[in-house]
Amino acid sequence: MSDNTPEFSSPKPEAVAAEPAGLEPGQSPMVEEPKEQSRWTAAARQIIGGSAGISVLAVLLALVVGAIMIAFTNDGVKETAGYFFSRPTDMLRAVWDAVSGAYSALFQGSIYNFRRDGFAAGIKPLTDTLTFATPLIAAGLGVALAFRVGLFNIGARGQIIVAAIFAGWVGFNIELPYGLHLVVAILAGIVGGALWGGIVGLLRARTGAHEVITTIMLNYVAFYLLVYLLKTPVLQAPGSTNPKTSAIDDTAVLPKILGNTYQLHLGFIIVIAVTIFVWWLLNRSALGFQFRAVGENPNAARVAGINVKNMYLYAMLISGGLAGLAGVSQVLGGSLTSGFGAGVDAGIGFDAITVALLGRSRPWGVFVAGILFGALKAGGFSMQASEGVPIDIILVVQSLIVLLIAAPPLVRAVFRLPDPTGFTLRKPSTAKAVVSK
Secondary structure, three states, X not given: OOOOOOOOOOOXXXXXXXXXXXXXXXXXXXXXXXXXXXXXXXXXXXXXXXXXXXXXHHHHHHHHHHHHHXXXXXXXXXXXXXXXXXXXXXXXXXXHHHXXXXXXXXXXXXXXXXXXXXXXXXXXXHHHHHHXXXXXXXXXXXXXXXXXXXXXXXXXXXXXXXXXXXXXXXXXXXXXXXXXXXXXXXXXXXXXXXXXXXXXXXXXXXXXXXXXXXXXXXHHHXXXXXXXXXXXXXXXXXXXXXXXXXXXXXXXXXXXXXXXXXXXXXXXXXXXXXXXXXXXXXXXOHHHHHHHHHHHOHHHHHHOOOOHHHHHHHHHHHHHHHHHHHHHHHHHHXXXXXXXXXXXXXXXXXXXXXXXXXXXXXXXXXXXXXHHHHHHHXXXXXXXXXXXOOOHHHHHHHHHHHHHHOOHHHHHHHXXXXXXXXXXXXXXXXXXXXXXX
């Protein structure tokens, strides 16, 4: 061996790093074993930190922010804030009265009104909530199904409008026996929404056109198509100069399921059945498995033999049909049975995106989210009427819910929730090495 080659020798026993007390030979001193958590503590952390828990906490945080806005916009709070330092309790009492009064009105306008005599009268706000929720759930299911396939269906508004055109035209233009007329009108609306959604799926499958662009553009096409048809004999009521349709025939109106005292109609029962169907489709059917596979990884699904292009087409057909059911509910079951105009969608198409996000694109999650937004819509009018709270605050709360759901780390940071992956950074322990000179 040449003189330039370094010589290696095993270290002397006294040169080996001394192991800290309490460690077995060979055990690394740089890792601290985490304390074992109880089974119930771990389960609670998973529930709270999971997707459903994050959604609930996002709603609560949005309501807290809404309470702050209510307090800042209240006249009584502004008046007492002028002498806060001399009598702080007056302002605190005014804040409490403003927030509790607003949210009490929200509850009484959406769940149960204690001021009315009798249970039948007090429960009417809940039926109004379910009525508002019916089209939101239907359209939300359509958007959620597209999300599960990896498609962003921003065109629920256009699909609702086209479905309303189809269902409305059948509802006031065709004479059929009771029962059959209603079924035909419902099917016509679903077909109209499915065709409008199918255009997007076909363009995505055959040309690669992105569904976000095509759905947004088709929203405008559907809206201006409705505006045009409302000025022609196709939809405009005979002898009228207003851009409004004729009233829907009684044989095509969704019947009230609790009597004429309440607005809740058969559409809510249909939506429950559709929710069960979508759950079965996504979780128990072969087509649903292919949908989920394409949504997870279209390239892997293609390698596995799934026709990804056809899945895009089928998904948008079904998604459009579900959104179309929301349009059916609007014209055949709501207050628009006396005729509808250009505002038939009532913003439901865009609210459906929020409902789908809040429901985590799961059928039953969308169902619950739709009821929540129906409650906010029904109770928002009560807040404005009885407490003078601007209805815009409800819109702010809805927007905050979307923002917080889109940023789970922000919610976890506010509520000091652990990382769901369980990965935490620990400062490594140091061990002094004793090296002989």
